[in-house]
Amino acid sequence: MNEVYGPIIRDGLWKNNPALVQLLGLCPLLAVTNTTINGLGLGLATILTLVASNGLVSLLRKQIPDEARLPVFVMIIASIVTIIELSMNAWFHELYLILGIFIPLIVTNCAITGRAEAFAARNPIGPSIVDGLMMGLGFTAVLVVLGATRELIGQGTILAEAHLMFGEAARNLTIVVFEDYRGFLMALLPPGAFIGLGLIVALKNVIDARQTTTQVKTIDAIAEQVAG
Amino acid sequence: MNIFTSKILPVGLMLAAFAVVATSLVTLTEENTRDKIIENERQTLLAAINALVNVNDYNNDILTDTIILASTEQLGTKEENTVYRARMDKTPIAVVFTAIAPNGYNGQIKLLVGINFDGNLAGVRVINHKETPGLGDKINVKKADWILKFKGLSLKNPDGSKWKVKKDGGDFDQFTGATITPRAVVTAVKKALQYYEKNRDALYKEAE
Numbered sequence: 286m287n288e289v290y291g292p293i294i295r296d297g298l299w300k301n302n303p304a305l306v307q308l309l310g311l312c313p314l315l316a317v318t319n320t321t322i323n324g325l326g327l328g329l330a331t332i333l334t335l336v337a338s339n340g341l342v343s344l345l346r347k348q349i350p351d352e353a354r355l356p357v358f359v360m361i362i363a364s365i366v367t368i369i370e371l372s373m374n375a376w377f378h379e380l381y382l383i384l385g386i387f388i389p390l391i392v393t394n395c396a397i398t399g400r401a402e403a404f405a406a407r408n409p410i411g412p413s414i415v416d417g418l419m420m421g422l423g424f425t426a427v428l429v430v431l432g433a434t435r436e437l438i439g440q441g442t443i444l445a446e447a448h449l450m451f452g453e454a455a456r457n458l459t460i461v462v463f464e465d466y467r468g469f470l471m472a473l474l475p476p477g478a479f480i481g482l483g484l485i486v487a488l489k490n491v492i493d494a495r496q497t498t499t500q501v502k503t504i505d506a507i508a509e510q511v512a513g
Numbered sequence: 514m515n516i517f518t519s520k521i522l523p524v525g526l527m528l529a530a531f532a533v534v535a536t537s538l539v540t541l542t543e544e545n546t547r548d549k550i551i552e553n554e555r556q557t558l559l560a561a562i563n564a565l566v567n568v569n570d571y572n573n574d575i576l577t578d579t580i581i582l583a584s585t586e587q588l589g590t591k592e593e594n595t596v597y598r599a600r601m602d603k604t605p606i607a608v609v610f611t612a613i614a615p616n617g618y619n620g621q622i623k624l625l626v627g628i629n630f631d632g633n634l635a636g637v638r639v640i641n642h643k644e645t646p647g648l649g650d651k652i653n654v655k656k657a658d659w660i661l662k663f664k665g666l667s668l669k670n671p672d673g674s675k676w677k678v679k680k681d682g683g684d685f686d687q688f689t690g691a692t693i694t695p696r697a698v699v700t701a702v703k704k705a706l707q708y709y710e711k712n713r714d715a716l717y718k719e720a721e
Contacts, residue, residue, distance in 0.1 A: 319647070349531075350524040357531050364535040368542045375546035378553040440647035446656065468690050473647050 290415055297419025304427035304482070305489045309396035314428060315478035317387065321444050324432025327387040328425025332418065333369060334391050335400060338362045339417030342405040349406070358401040366392050383450055396424060431481050439473035441466025562597055565627030565636040566607045571599035575609075580718065582610070587708040589613035589621075589701060596716055605630045605717045608709070611640070614701035618693040619643040622652065626705045632713075633670075637663040637702055642694075649694030659686065659695070668706050676703040 303309045310331070318324045341361055342349070349357045370388045373381040391397065400420050405413040433443050441463035447455040471477050555576060562575060575597050582594040590613055599606040607629045614622040622642040627635030637660055639652045651657035662685075668676075677683025678696045685699045709716065 348527070350520075350527045352520060352524045353528045356528060360531055360535045364539050367539050371539075371542050371546045371550070374553065375549035378557070382557070436647075445647075448655075468647060470645070470648065470690065473645060 289412055293412055293416050294419050297416060297421075297423045298426070299423070299489075302423040302427065302489070303396040303399070303420050304424050305486050307396065307399065308486075309399050310394040310424060311482070312393045313387070313390040314424075314431070315475060315482065316390065318428055318432040318435055318478060318481075319439065319473045320436045320446065321429055321433040322446055322450050323387075324428035325425065326384050326450060327390065328421070328428045330369075330384050330387045331391055331394060331397075331424055332421030334362070334366055334394075335397055335417040335421040335424075336414055337365050337369070337417075338397055339400055339405040339413040340410055341365065342401040343408060343410045343413035346406050354406060355398070355402070358398050358406075362397050362401070363392060396420065427482075427485065431478070431485060434481050434485075435472045435477050437462055438469050439471075439477065440468050561625055561638065561640070562599075562609050562627070564638060565609055565625065566599045571601050571606045573598070573600045575599050580716070585708070587704055589615045589704070598717060607635045608716050609635070610705075610716075612701050612705040612708075614697040616693070616697045616700075617642060617644055618649050618691065618697075619645065622694070622697055622701070624698065624701055624705075626702060628706065628709045630713075630717075631667075632706065632710060633665055633667045634663045634702070634706070636661070637698075639698070644694045645691065648688060648691040651688050651691070652694055652698055657688075659688070660698075662686075663702060668703070668710060673703070676700075 297303075301307060304311070304314055313327055313331075317327045338358075338361060342358060345357075345361075366388060370381075370385070373388070374385065400417060404416045408416070436445060437443055441461065443460045443462060444458045447458040451458070472481070559576060566575075578598045578600065579595050580598070582588070582590070582596060584591050585594065588594065588611070590611060594611050596608055596610040598608050607627055609625060609627040612624045612626045614624065620643050622644065623640045625638045625640050627637070629635050638654055639660060642650065642652065644650045644652065651659055654660050671684045675682075675684040676699055678685045678687040678692060678699060680687050680692050681696065683699070685695060687695045
């Protein structure tokens with residue numbers, strides 16, 4: 286079990302993170318991450334779509350003709366997104382009013398086609414669903430971190446308007462970090478999104494580089510001991 | 514290459530089959546959710562109207578007692594605009610209609626304006642805007658209570674010349690770092706009041 290799912294989990298959350306390594310889905314990612322809550326909203330809607338599309342593509346992978354697989358993926362994803370949007374509008378109207386604006390944005394997220402092509406079309410349904418979930422979580426984590434960073438620098442708060450997503454009780458979740466903060470508009474506007482994402486990618490690369498160096502050092506030390 | 518021996522035909526047919534199934538599923542979902550969605554939207558609209566006009570102050574069916582205004586320059590509307598009329602036993606109470614501020618920082622700001630029969634504002638809400646998050650979006654009632662201050666105001670309170678943001682010598686607060694957004698909203702609300710003043714009788718006219 287762990288031999289199959291371990292690498293999938295590591296890939297989705299860190300090693301092959303859709304936003305930080307594959308750099309997919311940047312259009313919605315950059316557009317909505319001006320607050321933590323917006324990031325989380327898009328993240329949740331993306332997870333739902335990724336799991337559903339990966340599951341369905343994997344289930345139909347033997348029927349999908351190889352030559353025409355991309356148009357089929359696009360059709361499956363567009364149908365899923367439309368069905369999710371309509372169903373949410375009908376049966377979860379309150380949630381729809383909050384997440385509704387994010388759902389059409391998901392169609393522009395090439396990470397979903399990417400996972401259908403790179404993973405779900407070649408793997409059984411179990412691993413495909415886990416891959417969708419993990420890629421979705423990895424994407425959401427980046428959305429939330431970027432959203433929180435931009436919100437903090439841009440308007441001096443974290444989790445502003447949490448009640449829009451979690452109800453009135455969550456109104457107190459908002460953390461005002463800087464009282465009387467004058468705001469830093471650039472962080473909230475698109476340039477802030479590009480710079481912020483760049484910094485997060487850089488940070489990930491630094492952490493990865495550190496780890497590699499430590500591993501090399503450990504191996505060197507062992508080699509010396511063995512030689513000595 | 515012969516079309517019947519190549520793979521084009523089976524692949525094309527398979528693609529068509531997927532298209533038919535996908536479209537059918539979407540159509541099926543649309544049919545099953547249509548009524549529910551219409552009802553949800555009706556409830557949401559009713560809630561928006563009742564946020565402006567107290568539900569106990571009228572007893573007509575406000576969602577059907579309507580007239581349609583064509584594109585109106587004074588209200589900034591380019592499409593048909595429904596006017597909802599609240600009445601208590603046929604006595605006019607208030608009207609609720611859409612007004613658009615065309616000159617927001619980031620395009621149009623769509624407002625729902627409620628005006629009591631005597632010309633006082635029942636209230637204003639922003640329905641749709643693209644203003645800067647954290648700055649201009651304080652016009653949204655969920656983010657700040659700025660928009661609530663319109664309630665009870667009229668063209669005489671404050672005086673017509675004071676219907677400006679403070680920076681322009683008027684009576685209305687601007688936001689730190691955002692003047693254009695509140696300026697656009699204040700102007701649009703003032704214009705809506707002027708429109709009401711001139712057209713009150715036509716707005717309450719019974720539907721034929």
